Amino acid sequence: MATRARRGKRTREQRLDEGRARLLAAAERLLSSGESFSALSIGRLAAEAGIPRTRFYVYFEDKNELLRASFERPSVDVQQASTAWWRLDGRSSKDDLRLALRGLVETYRPHHVIVSAVLDAATTDATIRQALNAMMAGNTANLREHIERGQREGWVDPRLLPAETAAWLSWGSERGVFQLPPDATGTELDRIVDAYTEFVWRILYAPARDG
């Protein structure tokens, strides 16, 4: 009986996951086709996902909860892509940095519509703002550790305030990356990544390397 109950519960959770996934995919499709998140109605989302309107609330409390769920994946992916940067040290070259930052930029790109919707919704919804700030706080903390390690080991400018510089660079890359033209390719993308690399290299590492 215990086994049966467990199996029954698992099936219900699977069904919930499936419904959520359908709605998330529907939201992403609608946003990709140019609809703004603020103008999207529950009815429109449900119709696109092929579920009755009232079923929406079985899966999500409201539209903002759906958006927060959509944002989990980009947050995790960005965090993972960023580790390639945090791991750099005194032996790393400017090309290593370029490679790491390119990975970061390319990680954002598939999530562009969701991230844009999150940035917009964060101006009016406190829970979305919290989710965004939590991601930024995580990135800032990691970058701060990286700066402090570099200062101890002598490959980051020792004059920099670690926490504040990390905060400036994190928020700067947030908007910088998000504002990238989503369809930037080839040389245009190279140019953006090159400028980003030069930006970070000169601020953090160059003064310690040259002097």
Added chain:
Amino acid sequence: VSAPPLLTSHGLALLCIAREPGVGIAEVAVAVEDTEPAAEPIVDDLIAAGYVRRSVEGGAETFTVSADLRASVSAGGDVALGALLSSVFAAGDSVHATRRHQVMARLLLAVEELFDEGETFGELTVERLISEAGLSRSTFYSYVGDKSELLQALAADVIEELLDSAADWWERDAPASKAELSDALRRMISTYMRHRVIIGALGDMAASDAGVRQQFLALMGRSAARIARHIANGQKAGFVSRELDPVATATWLNWTTERGLSMLVAPAAGPERERMHTAMTDMYWNLLYEGAG
């Protein structure tokens, strides 16, 4: 030495009434750049001299000019008031522009005062705004279509002021020292803080209002263009590293500055704001000038 005023308060009040027959005391106060209680005796003088007529419309006083009356322009002679006024208006339509400027300045002050009292731009009603600014509805709507348009108009001036606050640094040659750069950025931060309600509202409303978004991006573009010019000039003169791509670097620096001011500097208090300012200075310095030349 500032230019001598060509018109007295009486002259300004008269022009205001002549341009818009039926205006109220609030509009006259805007024109003479003073409070309503201060504007009242001025209008009383004009009425006593016969230049202006008072009437009451729906419980409110309005004023019009007696155009056929002869006005004394000097000790020696007088001239038909209507002829005098029309020659003044013919001399330039700038009166309207000046007046618009005055109305906007009042509205900006009202928005910023209400923000200090805890009201955000998003929550403000037009009613609340015009009562704080001491303007009539008709005056408000003769210059501004709605709140979104008001924000765009106010933001254009505010952002210009923000860019100008650091102009003597980036319009000029290299900063002589990091201390000079630090001072320029401090001025930028204090201008930002003074107008943070407008700049913050611009960023927030850009998310949902297409007109504001366009304006926001245009202003960001103007700002990035200034930074790019500074980088290019600095490279020619040899005080900025030649390795930087002026336009692409300016784009990164511009967005970093915008985000940092709104997310880091504005919410920070006292010593923390100082530290953000220090980190900002080091960031600009390392990126642009360190090791160049």
